[in-house]
Amino acid sequence: MPLIGLLGLICLMIVMADFLMTTVGTNDTSPIAMRIGKLAFRLVRRLPETDLKHKVIGPLVVATAATWWILGVNLSWAMIFMGVPDSLVEQNAGRTADAVGYISHVGHLLSTVGGGPTSPASTGIALLGVVVAVNGMIVLTLAVSFVMSTTQTVVEGRRLLLYLGASRTGDADVLKDLAGLTAQLNTAPFALFFSHQDAGLRIPEQLSHIFTRRLDDTDVEWSRLIRALPYFQQYSDAGMATGLERWLSAFSARRSD
Numbered sequence: 001m002p003l004i005g006l007l008g009l010i011c012l013m014i015v016m017a018d019f020l021m022t023t024v025g026t027n028d029t030s031p032i033a034m035r036i037g038k039l040a041f042r043l044v045r046r047l048p049e050t051d052l053k054h055k056v057i058g059p060l061v062v063a064t065a066a067t068w069w070i071l072g073v074n075l076s077w078a079m080i081f082m083g084v085p086d087s088l089v090e091q092n093a094g095r096t097a098d099a100v101g102y103i104s105h106v107g108h109l110l111s112t113v114g115g116g117p118t119s120p121a122s123t124g125i126a127l128l129g130v131v132v133a134v135n136g137m138i139v140l141t142l143a144v145s146f147v148m149s150t151t152q153t154v155v156e157g158r159r160l161l162l163y164l165g166a167s168r169t170g171d172a173d174v175l176k177d178l179a180g181l182t183a184q185l186n187t188a189p190f191a192l193f194f195s196h197q198d199a200g201l202r203i204p205e206q207l208s209h210i211f212t213r214r215l216d217d218t219d220v221e222w223s224r225l226i227r228a229l230p231y232f233q234q235y236s237d238a239g240m241a242t243g244l245e246r247w248l249s250a251f252s253a254r255r256s257d
Contacts, residue, residue, distance in 0.1 A: 044060055057195050
């Protein structure tokens with residue numbers, strides 16, 4: 001296999017590893033997608049403070065991560081096909097497909113639509129196309145599951161915050177719910193990028209506020225919940241209070257001047 005085909009195989013393994021760790025992992029491990037998400041999040045939150053920004057920032061971050069996976073898988077498979085000489089031909093002209101033709105062919109296979117202006121030059125390449133189609137179905141299925149899990153976590157978090165906002169008994173009686181939400185956030189950490197035009201329904205801000213008020217509570221080991229927050233370990237060296245401030249600054253959609 002020529003170098004470009006080998007490079008495509010390596011890239012495919014990297015992209016799929018990141019995809020699987022992010023979508024079906026039960027912890028906050030996301031080697032590449034989370035970094036891309038954080039970058040997109042920082043860029044969008046620089047926009048002026050408007051209700052629209054807080055409504056769209058979460059979906060835009062998720063869409064950015066999805067774009068990375070789609071482009072990564074598509075280009076990786078295109079390079080694998082390019083690594084096999086004359087593997088695709090243009091149906092009308094009968095000549096070998098160019099780079100755009102390879103990318104287009106893989107795009108049709110991944111979407112399981114098929115068709116397109118190119119066709120495989122041999123039975124072996126056609127069978128490889130079946131593998132691409134299966135890969136596309138896996139990506140599509142797990143991506144939908146990932147989005148649903150993320151949005152359900154956001155909804156659950158807002159439900160809890162609404163209850164806390166209406167309750168007069170404080171937040172100690174919902175310790176179990178807070179622990180459950182923290183566990184859900186570890187399964188779907190992209191939920192932290194979702195904001196709301198109502199500041200009282202912004203999950204990172206409100207969790208940080210609740211935990212900060214409870215740091216001196218000796219009846220409950222709130223620090224254990226705090227340490228369980230997704231990516232909090234990156235900021236825990238500075239202590240709980242300072243660590244919470246730094247964690248919030250990383251996931252707050254408010255513009256930081």
